[in-house]
Amino acid sequence: MTSNAHLLAIDSISKAFGGVQAIDTVSFALSPESITGLIGPNGAGKTTLFNLVTGIFPPDSGDIRFRGESISGKAVHELVGMGLGRTFQNVELFSSMSVLENVLVGLHTRTSCGIIGSVFRTPRLVKEERRARERALELLDFVGLADLAHQRSSDLPFGWQRLLELARALASKPDLLLLDEPAAGLNMGETDTLGELIESIRKHGITVLLVEHDMALTMKTCDRIVVLDRGKKIAEGPPRTIQSDEAVMAAYLGKPK
C-alpha cells in the first residue's frame, strides 16, 4: 500500500462527447476492501465513468489514480496487470473456448509462457500450466461452475455466463474489481447468489466498484453509494442516507413542482 489511503482516487474528472458533457468534474475515492455502488438514472454518465476508469478512453481533464499512480496513458491490458479487473455489461466471453479455457485466459497476466516456452515445455512452464489449471478450477468452484469446466462457454445459460465472466475477471488477481451492471438479465435468485459472491469477493481482500441499476442489490451489498445525475455527482454516502436523500429522489422520480 502506498501512503495514499485510497485504492482508487477519482479527482475532478470531466469528459465531453461533442456538445454533451457526459461527466462533469466528478470526484470520489474508494478505500481498500470496500464495496461501492455507482448508481444514477439512465444517461447519468455511469458507463462513461466506467470506461474512463478502465482506460477505454482518457478524461478531458482531471486525474484517476490507482494505488497513487495515475492511469492516464496506460493501455487497457496494462491496467489489468496493475490489478484492475472488469466485467462487461453484455457478457463478453470467448465463445469458441471452453469454460475452463476462458478462466485460463483470465490468468494471462499471472502466467508467463511465451511462444518459445510453449514449444519447449520446460519443467517450469509445465508446472506453471498445471498451477494455472488448478487455480482456474478453484475459481470455477468459487462461482459454482466447476462441474461445467469442459463445456463450451457459449452453451451456458446466460446467468452462468455472468458467473463465468466474474471468475475470469478474478483470475487476473485484481485488487479492484469493476462490475458493469452484473445483475442485468439475472432473475431474483441469481441476483441473490451474485450479492453473496460479491460479499465473499470482498472478504478475499478485493475492492469492488459496482455500476448497477438493481437498487435492491446495491442497497444490500454496498458500503457506500455514489449517485450520478446528468454527469454530476449529486450524492455520496452509506445506503441508508442515500435512500432518504432528497436530491437522489428528485433525480430518480423527477422534481416535485
Place this chain on the structure above:
Amino acid sequence: MQEFLQYFFSGLTNGAIYGIIALGFSMLYRSTDLINFSHGEFVMIGALSMVTLTMTLKIPVIWAFFIVVFGVGLLGMVFERLAIRTVKRPEPIVLIIITVGASIFLRGAGMLVWGKNAQSMPPFTPHPPLDIAGARLLVQSIWILVIAILIAACLHLFYRRTLTGKAMYACAINKQAAWLVGIPSKMMILLAFGLSTGMGAVAGAIIAPVTMPAYDMGAMLGLKGFCAAMLGGLGSLWGSLLGGFLLGVLEAMGVGFVSSGLKDATAFLLLLLVLYFRPQGIISAASVKRF
C-alpha cells in the same frame, strides 16, 4: 515548369480515377460498414464492356456509358443478394474472404470473356490534345475530371437532399433503429451495392480510352482507390475525391522526378503511412468520424 505541368496533368487525370474508385469504397463503407475487396474488378468489367459495346457492337459512346454503368450496378446488386445477404455470421474476416473470392471469380470470368490481351478504344470525343503552357492535356482527361466532379456532386446532393440518401445513412448508423422507423435496411444495403459498383463502372468506362484495359487491371486500381479513400478518410465523400487527386499527383511526381519504378510503390507506401499515423485520414478532421 512545362515538365512539372505535364506531370501534374497526368496526375490529375489518374487522381480523378482513383477518386471515383475511392468514392465507391467510401459510400459502401458509409452505408454498410463493409469493404468490398472485389470493387476493382467492377472497374475492370466496366472498362472492358465499354470497349466491347463501342468497338464491337458500335453503340454510341453516350449510350454505351449508361448501359455499362447500369449493367454493372445491377451485377453488384446480384452479388449482394447472392453472396453477402446469405452470410449467417457477417464478421469482417468472413466478408473479406467472400469479397476476395468474388474478386478472383470475376477476374477469372473476365479472362475467359475478354482473353488475356489488353483492349483499346478511341477517346469519347476526337479532339486533338490542348496545349497549356507547353504541356499537353488530352481531351479525354477533361472528360474524366468533369465526370469525377459531377459524380461527387450528385452523391453529395443524394445524401443531403433525398429521402433515400438520408435513409441509407440512417441504416449505417443504426440498422435496428432505422428498421424501427420503417426504413427497409435490406433494400438500402442492396442499393448501396448497386451505387458503389455502378460508380466503379463509371471509373472503368472513362479510363477505357486511355489505359488499354485488360482482365487483370482491377486489383491495382482497387488497391489505389482504397489508398485514396484512406488518405481522404474512409467514408468521407469529398475526402475520397481529394485523396484520389493527392495520390494521383504524388504518384505522377514520383514517376516524373524520382523513378518510374516508384509508381505502384507510392500508393502502397502512402497506405502504410496513413494506416500507421492517421487511420482517420489526413484530409478529414479527426473529430469528424464518418462524414
Place this chain on the structure above:
Amino acid sequence: MIRTDKHLIACFVFAAAATATGLLVENAYYLQVMIFIGINTLLALSLNMLMGYAGQISLGHAAFYGIGAYTTAILSTTYNISPWLALPAAVFTAMAIAYFVGRPTLRLTGYYLAMGTLGFGIIVNIIFREWRSVTGGASGFVGIPPLEIGSFAFDTDRRYFFLVWGVVLFFFIICRRIIDSRVGRALRAIHDGEHAAAAVGVDTAKMKLKIFVLSAAMASLAGFLYAHQIFFISPGTFSFLASIRIVTMVVIGGMASIWGSLLGASLLTLLPEWLHAFADYEMMIYGLVLMLVMIFLPQGLTRGILDIYENSRKKNDK
C-alpha cells in the same frame, strides 16, 4: 493436455503413414506431387495460425513464401553461401519484414490488415519482377543448388520427400503445442473478442504481431524448401493468386484446424493435377469455392461435413 496426447498419437500414425508412403511409392511423379503437398501444407499451416486461430487475415502471404525462396536463391547461388546458412538468413529476413509491415497494420481491425497485406504482396511481387539484376526478373532465377549435408545430398525425390514431411511433422507438433498453451489461448481469445481479450490483460497488438512474424517465418521456410526442390523460381509462383491459393487451402480445410491445413493443401495441390482443363478456370474455381465455403460451411470442409452428418443423425433420432 488430453487433446495434446491425442494429437501426438495422430502425429505418430501420420508419421508412420508418411514413412510407408515414402518408402513404397516408386513413381517419381507421385513423389513429387507429395513433396508439393508437403510444402503447401506448411504454407497453409502458417496462414492458419494467423487467420484460423488469431482471426487476422493476410492476403499477401505468398510474399513471405517468395522472400524465403529468393533469399536462399540469391545467397546460395549468386554468393555461393551454403544453403544451411542461407536458411536462417531467409527466415530472419521474412521475420524482420513481417515485423515492420505488421506493426502499423496489426494495430487496426481486419479490413485494414487485409488491405495492407494485399498491397504488400503486390509490391513484393513487383520487386521480384523488376529488380532484374538481383532476382532475374520475370524470366526467373535459375541454378539453385540442391541441399547437402556433408556428402549426403537431398537430390532424389525420395530423400526430399522425407525432408519435407519431416519438417511438416515437426511443425504439426510445434503448432499444436503453441495452440494448447497460454499463447494459443490468448490468440483464440483475440479471435473471439479483441476488446474482451484486452480487458483480461492480453496485449493484443503484441500478440498479433508475434503470430504474424511466426507465420511469416514458416512461410519463408516453405519457400526455402520449394527453391531447393525445384532449382528454379520465378515471380509468378509468389503472385497475388498464389496468396489467394493459400487462403483457399485454409478456408477449405477449415480455419483453426491443424489437420485441415493438410486436407486443404492436398486438395488444392491435387485438383490442378487431376483436372486437365483446370488452368483456364483456376481463378473462377478458387473464387467460387471461397464464396461457397464461407457462405455454407464457414467452419471449413472437415468440420462442416461432420456437422451436417451429426445434424442429420439427430434428425433421424427424433
